[in-house]
Amino acid sequence: MGERFGCYRDPAPAPGALWLHAVSLGETRAAAGLIEALRARQPDVRLLLTHGTATGLEAGRTLLREGDAQAWLPYDTPGAVRRFLAHHRPTLGLLMETEVWPVLQQAAVRHGVPMVLVNARLSERSLRQGQRLRALMQPAARSLALALAQTEGDAARLRAMGVMRVEVCGNLKFDMTPPEALMTQGQAWRQQWQGGLPRPVVLAASTREGEEGPLLAAWRSLPVPRPLLLVVPRHPQRFDEVAALMCADGWHLLRRSNWGHTPPPMAGDVDVILGDSLGEMPAYYAAADVALLGGSFAPLGGQNLIEAAACGCPVIMGPHTFNFAEAAELALQAEAAERVTSMQDGVARAVQLATSRQVQSEMSQRSRAFATAHRGAAARMAQQILALSGTAIR
Incomplete structure (x- = not known):
């Protein structure tokens, strides 16, 4: 509960990790291929994994290496988000699929942390719902530095929602190999x-x-x-x-x-x-x-x-x-x-x-x-992410 409010007992980790949020089990398993592709291109990348469910947290532990960190995603309130960012000091943030956190995303921009929506999808129904909540959702969409969409249709809907830069990379779940x-x-x-x-x-x-x-x-x-x-x-x-x-x-x-x-x-x-x-x-x-x-x-x-x-x-x-x-x-x-x-x-x-x-x-x-x-989305997304981050991730 402390981590949900951005309060931590352990000392702050070294700054500069690549932060990836995978809310639950499915998103965490899909993220495994992306993490592997990122490490293949930049072996010294350090990760901060955050989650919103116990199943996601448990699955995420198997993806950690020495120097990585793991935490619960803070509640989407100004104080909790501010403390989370100040403690972990990531260099780049990745949100999986449909995750949108308006307060978190705006705070990340103010802290100089670009936010990317990876494996992004948006249905027609969700677009209509988002447009009804335009005052809240459009600023969140515009705060994204990049969205890596699954399909051309998803890309068009993301642009209609207000995301300024969208690239189509495919679906990470095609890169999952059954154990x-x-x-x-x-x-x-x-x-x-x-x-x-x-x-x-x-x-x-x-x-x-x-x-x-x-x-x-x-x-x-x-x-x-x-x-x-x-x-x-x-x-x-x-x-x-x-x-x-x-x-x-x-x-x-x-x-x-x-x-x-x-x-x-x-x-x-x-x-x-x-x-x-x-x-x-x-x-x-x-x-x-x-x-x-x-x-x-x-x-x-x-x-x-x-x-x-x-x-x-x-x-x-x-x-x-x-x-x-x-x-x-x-x-x-x-x-x-x-x-x-x-x-x-x-x-x-x-x-x-x-x-x-x-x-x-x-x-x-x-x-x-x-x-x-239909495999290959992980490699395409890793290339886009590392091009955005430049040499800042260490």
Whole structure:
């Protein structure tokens, strides 16, 4: 809490670090490729990583080297921000994706710290919301020295919001490589769950509130024997809620949190596995034949499908993917994903794919090829960042 208010017990670190803010787990994992690219070009770069969630902080620890620092992002108040900047004295600030902090950004400019929005994205909906809050958001947009956008559409919307300089570099998430250990772990889980029987596995990935009920209703309408259903809610605070929903609906449930490295011997009557863990999404994709994209079956904008593609897991998405519109469209064009209009249709198509080994295998290969074809954003962003910073980062 002290760090949230810009109060620190430890002595101030040496000035001049490159400050990167990655709010949570997803942003921190995406930032790993950028950090690697920055260090490849400037090996002596020192980092200050800040976060807004415990999962982001934990993931960020694995990216630190000697001389780096890590802290909580201060609250966006004048006093907290002023104390944060005075204590850490970074030379350049990087905000990931959609992070906008008006007080922090204005204070950074006054302290001579250029701010860059990296892997930047802005949906049409967010642009409209920002324009309604023009008095607050436009100065924040104009305070950015640079925005490194994922797509041309994002770039156009960022300029419309008021960002003066925008470059299109692609999406960092294409540069994420699924950890081999997690992929192996997921494949081992699958073998354990199947018990030697060819039972397909359908994953509902990063589900959001309001999606599990229609999912379970559609699943119940399937003929028996059904494939194994693996459900991974997007937010950990909903794990118990989703488990209670499944049990109340009469499903036989196995929870990831109830086993260690190896699942227990699984009785044949287990209907659903609840993926109530953090940081294991590649393992879940590796265990599945096909994934239903959470957040896309309710009007929530969808979740990132790039990680699924990199793991070779075909994706069935609903009608709502406005948060990742271009990635979704590119995946459709590459035949690495399919779109349906409802959860009922999504479940039917997912089961059809999961039980058609040849079709599933071909789509899995196209998914990996799609992910590989769009790599390179980390190198492009690192070049832009270091050109902006000059030789100041030490």
